[in-house]
Amino acid sequence: xxxxxxxxxxxxxxxxxxxxxxxxxxxxxxxxxxxxxxxxxxxxxxxxxxxxxxxxxxxxxxxxxxxxxxxxxxxxxxxxxxxxxxxxxxxxxxxxxxxxxxxxxxxxxxxxxxxxxxxxxxxxxxxxxxxxxxxxxxxxxxxxxxxxxxxxxxxxxxxxxxxxxxxxxxxxxxxxxxxxxxxxxxxxxxxxxxxxxxxxxxxxxxxxxxxxxxxxxxxxxxxxxxxxxxxxxxxxxxxxxxxxxxxxxxxxxxxxxxxxxxxxxxxxxxxxxxxxxxxxxxxxxxxxxxxxxxxxxxxxxxxxxxxxxxxxxxxxxxxxxxxxxxxxxxxxxxxxxxxxxxxxxxxxxxxxxxxxxxxxxxxxxxxxxxxxxxxxxxxxxxxxxxxxxxxxxxxxxxxxxxxxxxxxxxxxxxxxxxxxxxxxxxxxxxxxxxxxxxxxxxxxxxxxxxxxxxxxxxxxxxxxxxxxxxxxxxxxxxxxxxxxxxxxxxxxxxxxxxxxxxxxxxxxxxxxxxxx
Amino acid sequence: xxxxxxxxxxxxxxxxxxxxxxxxxxxxxxxxxxxxxxxxxxxxxxxxxxxxxxxxxxxxxxxxxxxxxxxxxxxxxxxxxxxxxxxxxxxxxxxxxxxxxxxxxxxxxxxxxxxxxxxxxxxxxxxxxxxxxxxxxxxxxxxx
Numbered sequence: 186x187x188x189x190x191x192x193x194x195x196x197x198x199x200x201x202x203x204x205x206x207x208x209x210x211x212x213x214x215x216x217x218x219x220x221x222x223x224x225x226x227x228x229x230x231x232x233x234x235x236x237x238x239x240x241x242x243x244x245x246x247x248x249x250x251x252x253x254x255x256x257x258x259x260x261x262x263x264x265x266x267x268x269x270x271x272x273x274x275x276x277x278x279x280x281x282x283x284x285x286x287x288x289x290x291x292x293x294x295x296x297x298x299x300x301x302x303x304x305x306x307x308x309x310x311x312x313x314x315x316x317x318x319x320x321x322x323x324x325x326x327x328x329x330x331x332x333x334x335x336x337x338x339x340x341x342x343x344x345x346x347x348x349x350x351x352x353x354x355x356x357x358x359x360x361x362x363x364x365x366x367x368x369x370x371x372x373x374x375x376x377x378x379x380x381x382x383x384x385x386x387x388x389x390x391x392x393x394x395x396x397x398x399x400x401x402x403x404x405x406x407x408x409x410x411x412x413x414x415x416x417x418x419x420x421x422x423x424x425x426x427x428x429x430x431x432x433x434x435x436x437x438x439x440x441x442x443x444x445x446x447x448x449x450x451x452x453x454x455x456x457x458x459x460x461x462x463x464x465x466x467x468x469x470x471x472x473x474x475x476x477x478x479x480x481x482x483x484x485x486x487x488x489x490x491x492x493x494x495x496x497x498x499x500x501x502x503x504x505x506x507x508x509x510x511x512x513x514x515x516x517x518x519x520x521x522x523x524x525x526x527x528x529x530x531x532x533x534x535x536x537x538x539x540x541x542x543x544x545x546x547x548x549x550x551x552x553x554x555x556x557x558x559x560x561x562x563x564x565x566x567x568x569x570x571x572x573x574x575x576x577x578x579x580x581x582x583x584x585x586x587x588x589x590x591x592x593x594x595x596x597x598x599x600x601x602x603x604x605x606x607x608x609x610x611x612x613x614x615x616x617x618x619x620x621x622x623x624x625x626x627x628x629x630x631x632x633x634x635x636x637x638x639x640x641x642x643x644x645x646x647x648x649x650x651x652x653x654x655x656x657x658x659x660x661x662x663x664x665x666x667x668x669x670x671x672x673x674x675x676x677x678x679x680x681x682x683x684x685x686x687x688x689x690x691x692x693x694x695x696x697x698x699x700x701x
Numbered sequence: 702x703x704x705x706x707x708x709x710x711x712x713x714x715x716x717x718x719x720x721x722x723x724x725x726x727x728x729x730x731x732x733x734x735x736x737x738x739x740x741x742x743x744x745x746x747x748x749x750x751x752x753x754x755x756x757x758x759x760x761x762x763x764x765x766x767x768x769x770x771x772x773x774x775x776x777x778x779x780x781x782x783x784x785x786x787x788x789x790x791x792x793x794x795x796x797x798x799x800x801x802x803x804x805x806x807x808x809x810x811x812x813x814x815x816x817x818x819x820x821x822x823x824x825x826x827x828x829x830x831x832x833x834x835x836x837x838x839x840x841x842x843x844x845x
Contacts, residue, residue: 353761
């Protein structure tokens with residue numbers, strides 16, 4: 186999901202604001218709310234997204250990339266050494282047949298992925314390439330590969346410190362490992378951090394996980410069928426979400442959960458098809474990506490421009506370090522917490538390294554980016570601050586244009602995909618938000634309904650209004666989750682190391698055996 | 702050596718016919734019975750987040766229900782018959798699991814019922830009896 190809102194985050198001044206501005210008639214109240222939010226929260230948003238002095242590289246992106254590097258080295262390149270084992274776990278090679286009927290590793294991975302694969306893989310990549318050139322892809326892949334170690338760390342902890350209740354249900358996530366893990370290591374402040382994390386999660390769920398989704402879903406529908414008031418989309422979505430999360434209409438959630446993975450698979454297949462159709466250009470495209478990674482190919486900012494865009498996109502896109510994946514994975518019943526970490530490290534790989542690269546290759550190969558035939562460099566549109574393209578589009582529209590060159594019917598499919606991805610992201614984040622909510626306020630039917638109602642109200646607001654500063658603020662909340670979560674990960678990583686060493690030892694000695 | 706018959710049983714009319722047949726056959730052959738109930742389950746299906754969270758609880762409930770409503774009554778009824786009775790409740794693909802149970806318990810043949818619906822659904826998704834016939838490594842009896 187993260188990709189989705191992040192996609193627009195980078196494209197904020199270019200894409201999201203105009204999209205929001207279209208709904209201006211809703212008017213007066215928006216302006217007031219915007220003003221209030223801007224006045225009181227603007228400083229916080231500015232702080233979270235502040236660039237490092239003398240660069241246009243935000244410190245929060247560096248924070249996530251550095252964390253990924255540290256975890257990679259600390260766990261001895263677990264994403265390389267453990268990759269084959271991850272695949273075997275997902276295949277079920279180590280699953281005890283007597284546990285059949287419990288959630289399998291494959292199901293855990295698929296459920297977590299459906300919350301992360303989405304618009305970011307479609308739009309975020311286009312934004313990165315549009316601004317940073319094809320070379321951004323290279324850095325995005327590198328950052329995605331390192332992010333695998335972050336996911337490994339947080340998901341292992343999520344399972345290890347979850348709460349199990351007498352009725353058999355489980356609750357877990359950063360708030361639980363902050364409290365229990367800190368206590369185990371004799372560190373202070375665990376409960377304060379947990380409360381902070383939950384606070385950020387609730388606001389992040391309402392913003393990036395909700396308002397932004399509703400807003401993008403509406404603008405995408407409006408793109409295809411023509412302009413109409415956003416509150417209509419908002420109310421329809423809100424009613425459906427309400428029926429699912431409060432009305433117990435599980436069948437819609439089930440259908441979404443089954444359709445979204447196929448959407449993702451279909452997207453990859455279509456991409457591969459286009460690549461096969463242009464097989465003679467694949468090597469050239471990789472060449473552009475590698476050369477562009479170090480020279481920029483005429484992109485303003487050159488090598489650093491590509492690096493910054495790629496890192497930003499990946500760091501923001503695979504949700505590694507945010508803590509949401511730890512909530513999703515902790516519900517899985519497994520005897521070994523480390524196995525869940527192994528499975529989770531595949532997420533950034535599938536999401537960033539595989540799917541994002543597909544989008545990138547198609548955009549480069551189909552030639553939607555204007556190339557100067559004489560110099561072999563990309564034509565820079567300095568007014569828009571990005572590479573000149575056919576029709577001067579970017580974001581989702583750029584991806585759509587690239588795919589439409591090969592397959593004219595693709596934009597319609599893309600609309601369906603965007604709406605479905607937005608919907609499944611809302612369901613995922615309503616879950617994360619509710620977990621944080623019940624952690625703070627306790628469980629109970631009424632308390633939970635209050636959160637669910639607020640959540641649905643925000644869908645209507647998100648789809649109908651132009652609430653730039655409000656959404657900026659909730660985006661800042663999501664990154665705040667990462668600040669708190671990564672600190673906890675640093676403090677608790679020796680515990681994960683202990684778990685890993687113990688597991689690998691038993692794996693080698695044959696104590697943990699293969700069943701298939 | 703007396704045989705051991707593995708009977709696929711899910712409480713349906715077809716399964717009852719299969720069981721009746723197997724009981725009669727077992728008596729005649731001095732064989733024992735394994736009454737097997739398979740809960741259809743694929744580790745490769747997709748679940749929602751709530752389903753993931755509640756899965757363990759649901760599994761426990763499903764196993765209880767299978768025991769009290771499907772397998773339990775049959776065990777009680779057959780206890781007086783003097784036949785050797787074993788029971789098994791497992792998750793997985795029906796035909797595969799029946800074979801697995803047969804090999805785990807030393808079964809010598811498998812008995813399943815068939816509901817006789819040769820419709821489109823059966824053609825598309827296959828039936829337990831049909832699959833069993835394809836993959837079985839033991840003699841199978843299909844009771845219509």
